[in-house]
Amino acid sequence: MILCKRAYEPASPDDGYRVLVDRLWPRNCRKEQLPLDEWLKDLAPSTELRRAFKSGELDFATFRSRYRQELTARPEHWWALLERAQKGRLTLVYSAHDEVHNNARVLAEWLEDELDRQGEGSSPVCYAHLSPPE
Template sequence: MAPTVRVRRVYDPPSEADGSRVLVDRLWPRGLAKDAAALDEWCKDAAPSPGLRTWYGHDAAKFDEFARRYRGELRDADHAEALHHLRDLAHEGPLTLLTATKDPGISAAEVLGDELRARGGRRR
């Protein structure tokens, strides 16, 4: 059974269905006070590299290529431990990946969520 992994904007109010709320952006969201974020943790090591993030620039036309490149990054040693940690959280219960992106459907958090759901939330 696939784990429950949701992707939401960090600016949206928390929901009881969220489970663990984890910010997966490398940069802290603009205008959001840390005490108002309602996070369980900030896992910035799961975020795309600065170079990939800059290249992508949240351009919807580049999303498919961005997703392909980011999936490649998720397999490297720099991202491995963060990805394993998120898989463990997803296995324990509902997990909500949070992003400051205006359109979460074309975000790194969405790609990350797809990866976690596809792998069943278990450590490999």
């Protein structure tokens, strides 16, 4: 299971493995006060993409599409998180004010899609339900 949680919300034992997925450290948040298992700066959107979205130059749909392109190009940054998500709860920690339109939500969606692609139904066996040609 993959969850998203703002850095300013209290950590919970139910969070599982907590990963900060922002390139910048959350403002007004001391490192010793933010419980994390890992900080993956390189998994965050590029500086250019982040700035364009934050300034309003890009709408969320365009940001989402471009961030997904960045993720496609760099699987080494997110691959290990798939295993974490398969084994237990994974919480993506972010600092954005908007709890719906942010990079953590896009990343969570991306990881869920990747898990689905690797799932049982993604093998050639998934064609077994089709009747053979007559």
